Amino acid sequence: MILNVENVTKKFGGLVAVDHVSFQVKKQEILGIIGPNGAGKTTLFNVISGVYYPEEGKIFFNGRDITKVPSYKRARLGIARTHQIVKPLNELTVLENVMVGACFGKTGASLKQGMAIAGEVLDAVGLGHKRDVITVKLNVPEKKRLELARALASGPEVILLDEVLAGLNPTEADEMLQVILKIKESGITILMIEHLMHAIMKISDKIIVLDHGRKISEGSPQEVASDPKVIEAYLGDPDLALRLIKSKGNTL
């Protein structure tokens, strides 16, 4: 088990954003996390990446308790992430953005090494030609790829992808999926939040479903897709949900 989340609860005032959630992730697995808006998915990522500490529960990474380990140290241990709303370092160049990942993440590269690594990673995600552009000038899909590149450059063991496919057209989304599979092949464990249902169903080894902060289902894509609780959570109308899930290419 590379990542072990045990009974984690995170509250904001009276609101319980994540409610006693537990799950485990095996090395080189893709774990999909789905659920309606406001289900607590991003909060869960924030807890795993250390932006928030949970009120209850524990998180283990490679068997080590990292519940109270600060964010930046988790990054150095090998947990990288992207953001739902991209957070590029706007006034730096694309290359410099990725270098920051390489230099301060698990890779811990020197500036010189960082530059080399950043170049390679950018080529891999197809942003090589933009390396000297000031980031603020990129469009949204490019920024998403940049975030991915930055996370990858840090040499992570686990990478948390928060809606990397959102806002991409079908071709771009397919390209991105290929990249994600390649990442998996290189031995990295992936947790991904995604609304693009067919994509996550296709790519995930395992899926967990959150609703109102609680984990309501867990299993293989097929198991989850046929779980009535999941369908109910999604729309309140099982039939409609089923139809939507089956119709490829629609987002929920």
Place this chain on the structure above:
Amino acid sequence: MKRGFIVWSVLCCFFLSFGFAKGAFAKSKIIIGFTVSQTGKLNAESKEQFNGMELWKDYVNKHGGIYVKNLHKRLPVEFRYYDDESSKDRVQQLYVRLINQDGADFLISPYSSGLTASSAIIAEQYGKVMLATGAASDGIFSKGYTHIFQIYTPASRYLTGALDLLKARDPKAKKVAIIFEQSNFAKAVASAAKNYAEKKGFKVVIFESYGKGTTDFTSFLNKIAEKKPDAIIGGGHFADGETFAKQIFEQRLKVKLVSLLVAPAVPKFAEIGNAALYVTAPSQWEPRAKFTKSTAKRLGLPWFGVSANWFIKKYSKLYGETPGYHAAGGFAAGLVLQKAIEDAGCLKSSKVIRALENMDLMTFYGRIKFDKGDYYGRQVGHEMVYLQWQKKDSKLEKEVIWPRGAESAKLIYPYYKKF
């Protein structure tokens, strides 16, 4: 290469912006440098002092200038001055400029102890003689300076007279509040007054200072209302002193004696009307306290310069108001410098310093003599008087009320009589 050229030509332009220092040339005039607070909170006092200096310059130049023996001729006096905006920020920079760029031979201090203390450092660093007028702080003369000479009676003797006066008039008065500006001068005065008061058996119930530029004295007035002192002494300079006096009046504080620094001695103080009435103040010089040739003869001192009557008449004619002590101090600074140059017979700093050291004379402004001991350059000859604003034919007038023998009127007591 081309880029380099551009860079260097930009650089050249930049250096040109420094301007050039003036070269040496045959002496045809004596340049005296100083700064004036033409603007800012000290402008009332500084303006008066400057007027006094201007009057002296006209007087000297009308007589062909100052006689310099080793050049066998009279050299006219020329002023070089800048506005220091009543702020210490630029005083040092301006004095460096006066010395190095404007080629000042001698310096006169800015107005106020604070500004003078800053400029004195520059005068010392560059070895120029500076006559310090409008600067009473003793502290300036405990720094091991050898080029600064004081015209005013030092701060340590400013308010001691007020306490003597109070004791003489009302032996029962015991409680004193000392409230002073956070300036070199006022602090020096207040600390000396506190020691003196305690020695004389007074109880100092408030001893506090207020920031420069304070306009609201209510916190202090509340404290006074609570502690009920018999006398308020303190203040700082003109702007704050005037406001303080006004607010004491507005709150009808039942105190018996109000003695403030500087402000009441400035003729403009009358503009606050009834609030000015019965306020007393120490003064370096008053038109009503006259020093004459006969005073000099009686004390066996040489007399130098103009008579008080001449000064008052000329000044009133030129500036439309009776001179206060700041004006007299400005004129006196010029006179002292003139005498020292004439005695030295040359413009060399060391010779002029020697002349100043040996000086002991009487002028319309009073006696001038400098300390040669630990407080080198401090004024030891000059004495202060006390004044009070009184009403004469429904017009506010300054009267000299202390020391005994120099009075032009009797002290009106208590202060709250007017309410």
Place this chain on the structure above:
Amino acid sequence: MKRGYTLIWLIPLILAISLLPVIAHSVIYRETIFLILMYITLAVSLNIILGYTGYVSFGHIVFYGIGGYTSFYLMYRFGVHLILAMIMGGILSAIIALIVGEAVLRLRGAIFAIATIGINEAIKSLVTNLQFLGGATGMFFNFKIYKTYGGAAKAIWFAYWIMVVVTIICLLTSYFIKNSKFGYGLFSIREDEDAAVVLGVNTKRFKSIAFAISAFFPGLVGAIFFFKAGNIEPDDAFHLVKSIEMIFMVMLGGFGTVSGPPIGALLYERLKGILLINPLFKNLHMAITGFILLIIILFAPGGIVGWFRNRFKKLRSLLE
């Protein structure tokens, strides 16, 4: 990252300017250049927290005051040599920055700015009440202090050379930070602190260190300046307007660049110097400064260096 060539012209330029008073035998030059060097150091050090890290330290002058007071007190009371006193002043400034930073660096944006103003004013009013530091009227050197340095005249020259050294060290520090991993950590904080932390940047420590470094140099400058001035008082040492002048110089030259702040400082000192001695413009200098600042903010937020970098891409390696 390719190392730029900024230092190749910047350091010789500073040295050339510094030698000018000797070549020209002019004290006036020395006075002006002393101020220029002082402004350069202040601007460059502020740039480390403001330009590199993105924290608007509005009350940054507080460190100049702390350094000034510390060293002045040491020299005044115990006759400590300028160099030692200066270093102690700088170190104390840095330590206070670490302590204060621990608290206020949690704040962001304008709130941080206001808090730093509050700290400056609080420390100023505290010092005003501390009698052992001379209270509101401050402290004055006895001139005997300058004897150690061969008299007052030599002491000023000594202070001048120390200032040259400090300026150059400060510039080198700024350059090496900019081109180091540490620097990239700071930039990532400036651009997006939340992103930086999950990228593995120990933002809290980075900010604190950057704050301490940017407080250290003003501490040194304060020590030298007040040694030369011969006296120190709260109104001069914690003068908020100087803080804003520092920000102005950084913005004028170019926020976050190595060469921007020194250029901004140089230009600002000259602008001020020329305007201040002109009787007509003396009082307008503030208005003109304000006008220029407004133009920069509205139309050229990158300052002079930023503008040139955008305009002439070839100059980029020269203008970092």
Place this chain on the structure above:
Amino acid sequence: MEAWIGAILSGILLGLVYGLAAMGLNLIWGVINVINLSHGAFIALGMFSAYFLFHFAGLNPFIAVALVLIIGLIIGMGAYFVALHRVLDAPELSTLLSTYSLSLIIIGLGTFIFTTNPRAIDIGLGSIGVAGIYIPISKILTGLFSVLFTVILYLFLYKTWTGKAIRAVSMNKSAAEFMGVNSIFILSLSFGIGIALAMIAGCLIAAIFPFTILSGSVYELKSFVICVLGGLGSPLGALIGGLILGLLENVFALKIPVGYIPFIEFMILVIILLVKPTGLITKR
């Protein structure tokens, strides 16, 4: 006892003025989320408006205040378009500096035109006294006018459509736009009102204390403390903050050296910011 009552009274009167002075800063901070560093300069401008209206038009500050309100509104709205509109979405450094540059321009021009000489307006209303406690009438009037303007501002913000629009924009700009509010107009109006309040405060202060062109900065710094004390967005909060400060300066100062008061004030500022940095800012 009298001393205490006197101190409390003058503390309240002073506090009301401080509150009014801070209200403009508070409104702009709350609505536009800009910390207006030209606040003090506009207070000084208000003082000089009062001075000139008094000396050249013979209007005493309590009448002139109506004119000053209009002048302030116009200058403020103009200033918004000159200095703020372009940088509203830029990082906070930009708005801090653009408002500061306004301040430099105003104070620079002011110094050039009026010099830094101290000035005062003496309307000679005298003092009124009961049982040995005397208070200048102008101070009482200033206090009353401060209350009056607070009430007007309150009614405006809570009872008029425009006022409600201002509050809507302060809560959520895009939602307000969606509801048909012209947010650019509202933002400029808010800035204009903020500036007008600062100038009114200056006008009233000029009636009781002497001033120079540089005097505004003192009140600006106090206004920061008040805003942080009283919370953002409500005129009442500013008034309460002002009263706390006024009482601190007058009553508290009876027992401790007055010199420590500024230290206490700024420590309050820093500590509140540290303890509740978000609480006070996101209250809106």
